[in-house]
Amino acid sequence: MKAIIADYVLDVNGLKKDVAVLIEGDKIFNVISSKNIGEFDVDEVYGGKGYLLIPGLVNAHTHVAMNKFRGFGDDMPLDKWLNDVIWPMEKEWTEEEIYKWALIGIAEAIANGSTTINDHYFFAWQIAKAAKKLGVRAFIGQTMMNLVDMPIAEPELGFKFFEKWEDKDNLITATLAPHATDTVSKDLLIETKELAEETGALIHMHVSQSKEEVLRVKEREGLSPVEYLKTTGVLKTNFIGVHGVYLSKEEVKLYAKSNATLVHCPVSLAKLEGYVGPILDIWKLGGKIALGNDCAVSNNSMDMIQEMKFAAILNKVKNNNPVMPTAKDVFYWATLGGAKALNLKAGLIESGYLADLVLINTKKLHFLPKENMLSHLVYSAKGSDVEKVFVGGELIYDNGRFLKTDELRKTLDI
Ligand SMILES: [Zn+2]
Numbered sequence: 001m002k003a004i005i006a007d008y009v010l011d012v013n014g015l016k017k018d019v020a021v022l023i024e025g026d027k028i029f030n031v032i033s034s035k036n037i038g039e040f041d042v043d044e045v046y047g048g049k050g051y052l053l054i055p056g057l058v059n060a061h062t063h064v065a066m067n068k069f070r071g072f073g074d075d076m077p078l079d080k081w082l083n084d085v086i087w088p089m090e091k092e093w094t095e096e097e098i099y100k101w102a103l104i105g106i107a108e109a110i111a112n113g114s115t116t117i118n119d120h121y122f123f124a125w126q127i128a129k130a131a132k133k134l135g136v137r138a139f140i141g142q143t144m145m146n147l148v149d150m151p152i153a154e155p156e157l158g159f160k161f162f163e164k165w166e167d168k169d170n171l172i173t174a175t176l177a178p179h180a181t182d183t184v185s186k187d188l189l190i191e192t193k194e195l196a197e198e199t200g201a202l203i204h205m206h207v208s209q210s211k212e213e214v215l216r217v218k219e220r221e222g223l224s225p226v227e228y229l230k231t232t233g234v235l236k237t238n239f240i241g242v243h244g245v246y247l248s249k250e251e252v253k254l255y256a257k258s259n260a261t262l263v264h265c266p267v268s269l270a271k272l273e274g275y276v277g278p279i280l281d282i283w284k285l286g287g288k289i290a291l292g293n294d295c296a297v298s299n300n301s302m303d304m305i306q307e308m309k310f311a312a313i314l315n316k317v318k319n320n321n322p323v324m325p326t327a328k329d330v331f332y333w334a335t336l337g338g339a340k341a342l343n344l345k346a347g348l349i350e351s352g353y354l355a356d357l358v359l360i361n362t363k364k365l366h367f368l369p370k371e372n373m374l375s376h377l378v379y380s381a382k383g384s385d386v387e388k389v390f391v392g393g394e395l396i397y398d399n400g401r402f403l404k405t406d407e408l409r410k411t412l413d414i
Helices: 034-039 064-069 078-090 095-111 124-134 155-164 186-199 211-221 225-232 249-257 266-273 279-284 304-318 327-341 373-380 407-412
Strands: 002-011 014-024 027-033 044-055 057-062 114-121 137-144 172-178 202-207 238-243 261-264 288-291 357-361 386-391 394-398
Touching (some): 002 373, 027 034, 057 261, 057 304, 057 327, 064 078, 078 211, 078 266, 095 114, 095 386, 114 124, 124 137, 124 172, 137 155, 211 225, 261 327, 266 304, 279 288, 288 304
Parallel strands (some): 057 114, 114 137, 238 261
Antiparallel strands (some): 002 014, 044 357
16 A cells, blocks of 8 residues: 655645545545554555645646647737647647657646646547556547548547547546537537437537637527537537637526536636636536646646636636635636546545545745645645656656656657
């Protein structure tokens, strides 16, 4: 059995002090006082004085391979950025390049505390291979578009990846990934929904991410994006929508009442649209929210600790309200909210939950005074405070080293 000892163990249910978390197989076996560790048959011990242990952060929307384009197309509106900068570069992708940049993007996310990614991109099988190499938990969908000229997003590829992908360790799950409400036809969306109903698959899709998307859907379907999604029945499936920037009051109510989760990517959309969506309104109505980095071209980091701070601050500014969302709200979105969206028993540090855990070094000036660790985690911590990352009980990242592979070292030539 493994044990992680920490001065502070924090999840959305609260803070515990001087704790040892016992791990058996891929799950948390027990959470005990560190004084009692001698009573258990422990052969590997991690952590110790000065550490904070949190559930692994669930990065609920990523395009990890897009790390390749970091620094391109800054300071442009989303629609222009996508059409003039990103899609032309994406047409040049090769499978080798996707694999290499997926490794880099996933590694950056892990190093900053993500234990799970939910990715949406081309050549999904290469991204799955990279995820497997690094040992991260991953949900991966092959992007499908049929209203845009993008041969690498042919719907057939998406269905084929979903049907063929098998993973013996259960770490990688294939999802269905129609691109967005304006780039996918109604027929394709309904075909995707029917397959999801049959198989229980997750559907991962961009929703209302630009004003142009809303206009295009209104023109084509005579409805706003969420109303349109409702008519297709897709919101009743395991649906993960992303962004929801331009939602009307009616759409907010519809989304909040549905079974779907909305993934909020505050940095990416503030940068690309100069705008924050009505996330807090959905949350206040009891809707489901998760958090994601989106991609390193629009973010420009894969750092979920930073994302929590931006989620709190930008939504306070959006609503002219310093009270909400609280540090606890955004910590929930980044942990349990994401885990629930993906149907994972993770996001809490309790026996029976997956041992997806992040050990943070608090022996730093910005963790003083050591009174309120939740506040420090959300408002003061940095991704670089992450020291160790465990996925399914296995240590995959330790102080700058990715333990499952040395391939990254070769790729980066370091
Ligand atoms: Zn996206």
